[in-house]
Amino acid sequence: MPRVAPDVRAKREGARRTQILEAATHVFSRKGFDGATISEIARAARLSEGSIYNYFRSKEDLLIHIPQHLVQPALVPLAGDAPVPATPEEAERLLRLLAGAMVDRVRVHAPFLKVFLSALPYLSPAARRSYMQLLPTYAAEVLERFLREGARRGVFRKDLNPVIAARALPGMLLMFLMTQEVLLGRQMIRHGYDEVVPEVVHIFLYGAAPREARARIRHPEGGRT
Amino acid sequence: MPRVAPDVRAKREGARRTQILEAATHVFSRKGFDGATISEIARAARLSEGSIYNYFRSKEDLLIHIPQHLVQPALVPLAGDAPVPATPEEAERLLRLLAGAMVDRVRVHAPFLKVFLSALPYLSPAARRSYMQLLPTYAAEVLERFLREGARRGVFRKDLNPVIAARALPGMLLMFLMTQEVLLGRQMIRHGYDEVVPEVVHIFLYGAAPREARARIRHPEGGRT
Amino acid sequence: MPRVAPDVRAKREGARRTQILEAATHVFSRKGFDGATISEIARAARLSEGSIYNYFRSKEDLLIHIPQHLVQPALVPLAGDAPVPATPEEAERLLRLLAGAMVDRVRVHAPFLKVFLSALPYLSPAARRSYMQLLPTYAAEVLERFLREGARRGVFRKDLNPVIAARALPGMLLMFLMTQEVLLGRQMIRHGYDEVVPEVVHIFLYGAAPREARARIRHPEGGRT
Amino acid sequence: MPRVAPDVRAKREGARRTQILEAATHVFSRKGFDGATISEIARAARLSEGSIYNYFRSKEDLLIHIPQHLVQPALVPLAGDAPVPATPEEAERLLRLLAGAMVDRVRVHAPFLKVFLSALPYLSPAARRSYMQLLPTYAAEVLERFLREGARRGVFRKDLNPVIAARALPGMLLMFLMTQEVLLGRQMIRHGYDEVVPEVVHIFLYGAAPREARARIRHPEGGRT
């Protein structure tokens, strides 16, 4: 007969799994998926190699479960119920908040994202599927709705393509984040995110052209030119 | 005495190296750097394993030389001596060309970029250094100059931060390219690049806010004031 | 928690190491260091190849540890506290014992010595250092002290150079041992060690010249005058 | 038809072989037989790898032919027709010459001897046979005759065993030579060969015991005691 109640056991098992996944994330992010060894992960988790296999079926299985246990929760509150903006100024404020949150998220999860980028393209289809329900899509959809609603209220151009724009704004940040946080691990330009975020949001809202130029423009030529 | 003239030999060696690098790119892009085996690369190059090592010192050496032989040449002409624009309309036209070229480049070299992104974070420092002189910096610098000159001529806002902006524009594209071409290999949104490029350039130039909003704005608060 | 007590584990590990080193000595002595393969050593030790690496870091590491586990112990008691002789007759008796012991040692360890001689000149510096604290020096120093003390008591010539003499006596044996035991593995002359040892010790003590000749001689011209 | 006379060709071929064997000796002595590569030997001989195989059938074949071409000639004059000594003093003089010659020979050929010692025990039987007709036996036989003749003339003890003694004398030197020249390549004691040779010869002739001791001694107990 079991010596502990099933729920206690389940919780204990969950704790062990988290402990192992944290160790795995740490090692994967330093060495990469292929460069990491079970032995090192076990050491980081203060367990023996054999014990890892009591909780996960394989090394790839570890990778598959990392986002579900460690990253997913962090994503949930992202722009959970972002209010629809009433004015461009409010939009700018909200977008800055959103952009700042994205930057923070990426920086916090940079170790995991490194692994993600590195391993994703070559994982087994099963692992790929498990991974694909993650961040970018989700975040983009939230922003897409935000833009669509905003356009309806006249805060954004009526002819703005919200699908494209919802990916363009994060993309502007992505260039900095990818290069600095994920790929190289060091700052490449002399501006911090406290400068980058407002500048990027401003460009997104009002563009790089001077005010006069804007006045002359009729409409974007979205779709084919 | 040698049977083959030195120049013939050099050409033959160059051809072999290209042949091997093409095979390596192919295999790397399907299996990833760690997943690929010398044996498979040799088979793809229709050579024996040993022969690979007559031309490259190690597996990593293959990876290091891929861009120089296959990618680098394609980058050189990128916006080689882009003329400085006189009007926003001209800027828009030029930026569309540039953006379109970037998209094409990435799509053509997607297989390599997959490997690049995947392997870079965990390569040896030597290999890292060899890689860092590549695309993003180069392209960004060209664009940076373009923006700076344009601002001097009144085609772009005087208060535009060219360092940040030069990375924001490619970033907007990067989001689509990364997701679709590199990471997943399939289209995620219902718009093609012929729609994405103009929209993105338009946002970059004139922003997402409606015309009236722009008139009210003085200056961005971040970056240089 | 560990299933096996630390001391039991340590003893088990020691046994495995000895088992592997014995196998390695066996294979090395038949094939030489370079000719031996880990695979063959593993087979001789009735283990898998991988297991060897649970106990030793490399093939060279095996070689380095052979003397410590197998040979070193045998050397320690060699003439440990040989009494200083009071008469030449006693010296002759003691030197015969010493010489006989050296012969036995070399014959017992011939397989290892073959490997030692073969591999030493081309080992890595680290391995060289590890090896150099071995037999010859040690034995020579013991004998050197023996001769120096004996000379002080008038058992050996006062003008005898103990440094040189302490190497000359083992050298006489070395010629036979090297040729027969180590290099060729078969007897080259028609006399056994039971004849060689007394003859050699006698030559060492009283020389090859007849008694009368000796009486005429004053002192050697080389060494100290 | 041949473009050069057969004898010219033969001489040319001999020169090539010597050139290659010299290169091989050089490389073998630095790297050991297994550590050396044909590529490196070819480079040292200023030839291509393929050319080596026009003159020798295999790497081992190189090793086999080294003594015949390079070392053997140097051995020939060794004590070619050593005169039989008439007095111990003359014997001492001659033995010093002989010993000095041996030392010189060994030092000159130390590079080869390193290879010899290293490779011999593990060569194929064919190579072994080719090697075994070398130095030690030959030199010992010359010395053996010298001692036997000398004993007949009363210059050495009548009861001296010339077979054993003829190996003991070179052995005394061997200890120094092996350790210093072959195995370690650096001097281990503070005496040079100009001190070692006379001392060793003196010990060989008159022993390590003081004169008085000798007078008491009746005869060596050669053979079993």
Added chain:
DNA sequence: GATGAATGAGTCTTCATTCAT
């Protein structure tokens, strides 16, 4: 559940040897 020694398949890399030129 926990442990960690044992396993052996799998990889990169080396290098003697061959052979077309």
Added chain:
DNA sequence: TATGAATGAAGACTCATTCAT
């Protein structure tokens, strides 16, 4: 004869996974 690119067999070493304790 000279060359050196091509070959492929061989070997040291790694590491995910298993399983007896």
